[in-house]
Amino acid sequence: MLDHSYNKGFEYTHKNPYHERLANFSDFVLRDEEAEEFQGKWNSELFKREAPLVVEIGSGYGQFMREYCQDFPEHNYVGMDYRFKRSFELAKKLKNLNLDHMKYLRAKGERLGFLFGENEIDSLLYFFPDPWPKARHKKKRLFQSHYLPIVHKALKPGGKMFIKTDHDDYANHMQEVIDGSDLFDVELATKDLRSDYKDHFLCQYTTKFEKIFIKQNQPIKAFVLTKKI
């Protein structure tokens, strides 16, 4: 029995025409609930090899995903975004790369705990998420105190969550959520990543949205959280 009860706002729908069109890429694309049966088995049954499992929430147009997958063939990578048409357009580009160590998941980050098993993910990437700046929309932000236990459960012991944002208010909100939790060690927390940690992995790649914010002279805020055992 599939479980869609993760929150009341979730309404699973196949009505979007791009849901059907994504089926053309079923060799590497999973459409939300299709991944439930592979919970805890991404490496063994989908990638069919043991390797560090990297999951990105909000892959967007996929520039980072494509660069990373080409640079790290020794990792198993799952890009994830909830937008249907954007996912379809990205799937067309990913198809040409023909990489066995890369999968794409059309799903919301909120579904993490249903789509991945306990202690399954090595690295969770969350780059330039939608900030939902209006007061009445802030509850739509993914990074909330109730979400940290879900991330904690899905990460392996010592697994990490990497976060980058341009947005001051979302970064302050994240800091408050982190301060209120004892599930993670804070390995890095900065309001100006590119001044404070020039040599860090997080500076080695510049995502599509990051390029825009850098052009606008926006300092990049970042966190690296390590799961406590």
Ligand SMILES: C[S@@+](CC[C@H](N)C(=O)[O-])C[C@H]1O[C@@H](n2cnc3c(N)ncnc32)[C@H](O)[C@@H]1O
């Ligand atoms: C501002 S864009 C950033 C894209 C990319 N990470 C970058 O840095 O260029 C945010 C992306 O996250 C996706 N997104 C927003 N909320 C999401 C959620 N709850 N689950 C999955 N994807 C989400 C959006 O559809 C969008 O493609």
